[in-house]
């Protein structure tokens with residue numbers, strides 16, 4: 001989709017099943033195919049619980065898919081072990097949704113941000129102080145925060161620490177899971193300016209999970225929409241509002257609160273409940289909430305089909321055999 | 325008389341003065357949105373109202389008056405009756421607040437039973453019903469899950485369901501929707517507005533989503549560096565404020581088809 005850029009990482013037919021106590025299995029990711037391009041950002045959006053984090057966690061070895069492969073530098077990274085895995089790990093870093101649970105509360109910020117650098121012997125212990133300050137300043141935190149503990153900071157400040165730590169190793173890919181949701185819009189803007197600048201300078205590839213479409217389209221080259229474990233639409237980031245056509249993606253667009261909206265309008269969330277992830281219906285996963293649902297949607301599952309440059313959609317309204 | 329009157333409070337963590345001279349007045353049925361810099365003390369103010377400042381945190385000046393009574397002088401017992409019932413809170417990150425080794429259902433039942441003398445079975449039913457009102461699919465599966473088995477957004481909705489169980493008179497919500505997708509957010513916003521419309525609940529909501537803040541609020545408070553930098557009604561804050569920080573904040577709001585960085 002980007003002629004000027006190579007595919008850096010590719011997920012092929014990735015599925016993750018979780019066993020549950022009731023005996024039924026829960027499919028958190030269902031046959032996901034996605035590509036990350038070098039130096040570009042993939043934005044992943046969708047309802048909570050739809051499987052976004054589950055997918056991104058594979059990229060940093062926090063979990064493994066039950067089926068499928070993830071190809072990076074010619075290898076299936078889901079099969080890496082031992083030394084090869086340790087080596088590979090430094091190239092893909094993640095910033096979590098909730099940094100309070102990913103930090104050791106007994107460690108000072110200095111040690112937290114420098115930990116990966118020490119692990120990979122990139123700096124000496126004596127350089128820790130200088131490096132920590134440098135990293136903190138990069139994310140607009142005062143260097144003195146190096147002496148604090150994570151619980152002595154606000155949520156937004158902790159999140160910036162997490163970003164500094166992830167950037168420390170200058171990874172090739174950085175995965176950010178709701179990494180800026182806890183930040184005020186002006187800091188959010190600063191962070192985005194920062195990561196897009198680093199992206200340009202170092203050609204970093206970014207996978208970004210976020211719920212704010214207005215925000216994600218402002219820096220994504222590619223946007224994928226997920227529903228109940230399925231990718232339902234992939235589109236070029238700069239054309240989101242023009243080309244977006246899957247009924248679910250459109251519903252997402254309509255649910256955005258904007259400062260220019262009509263405030264007297266009653267908000268209309270998508271009708272109906274998302275079905276239980278344990279009881280995903282046959283056919284289209286969105287059928288029970290879709291205004292355009294036809295007979296065909298109830299028994300035949302739509303597959304992702306290319307309908308324009310860099311634009312794929314999984315819906316019977318579009319592509320081959322579409323009813324006009 | 326205002327339902328809640330925060331009168332010129334200072335809040336310190338140890339020797340560090342974090343919130344300075346903060347005053348907010350809230351009538352019954354009013355919604356006040358608090359926006360502003362991260363680290364500016366929004367959570368601190370909300371926690372002070374609820375008497376839940378973390379260790380070392382203290383209101384060192386001013387008073388917080390709820391329904392004619394100073395909250396700073398309440399006994400532990402009085403707090404137990406009030407908190408979670410008349411005054412309820414939804415945390416920024418309900419997931420981390422939950423006991424990780426207990427089933428969601430266990431925590432929910434215990435919460436209900438501190439406020440109501442009902443049987444465990446009835447409390448379980450009530451909890452599951454609140455979850456389904458939050459549009460959570462499979463309330464029973466969720467009641468029988470541990471927090472780590474749910475996604476961040478689902479845990480957050482469980483926290484919100486708990487906070488709304490007793491139709492509180494005052495709801496303090498700290499970034500309740502930051503971890504939620506836009507459609508769930510729309511649902512939660514609607515539910516909070518309904519709580520206000522039906523039961524006259526007064527709400528303070530802290531949020532970074534200026535769109536949500538504006539949609540919900542009768543009044544918007546802008547905080548920066550431990551102080552109230554600016555406040556006013558929605559139209560004033562969005563369109564007419566002369567405060568430099570407010571204008572910078574509004575200008576940074578991302579919008580569809582707006583500014584692009586790449």
Ligand SMILES: Nc1ncnc2c1ncn2[C@@H]1O[C@H](COP(=O)(O)OP(=O)(O)OP(=O)(O)O)[C@@H](O)[C@H]1O
Pocket residue numbers: 018019026028046047048049050051052053054055097277472473474475476477478503504505
């Ligand atoms: N370890 C686990 N065991 C069982 N089920 C799990 C586990 N981890 C995730 N799930 C389930 O998988 C689904 C997807 O979860 P995931 O955390 O990926 O959602 P998400 O899209 O990131 O949501 P959010 O935006 O709320 O964070 C959910 O239904 C969740 O309950």
Ligand SMILES: Nc1ncnc2c1ncn2[C@@H]1O[C@H](COP(=O)(O)OP(=O)(O)O)[C@@H](O)[C@H]1O
Pocket residue numbers: 151152153154155156157337342361362363364365366367368369378379380
């Ligand atoms: N337990 C604590 N001890 C010391 N300082 C704290 C503590 N909690 C928060 N702070 C500091 O207080 C300020 C306000 O924090 P907080 O109320 O969490 O901000 P917000 O919610 O607006 O992001 C920040 O500078 C933060 O570093």
Ligand code: SF4
Pocket residue numbers: 246247248284285286287288290291292293294297302314315316317
């Ligand atoms: S396939 Fe059918 S049900 Fe599914 S989104 Fe398209 S029109 Fe709606």
Ligand SMILES: [Mg+2]
Pocket residue numbers: 052053097177475476477
């Ligand atoms: Mg998630």
Ligand SMILES: [Mg+2]
Pocket residue numbers: 154155156366367416498
């Ligand atoms: Mg906060």
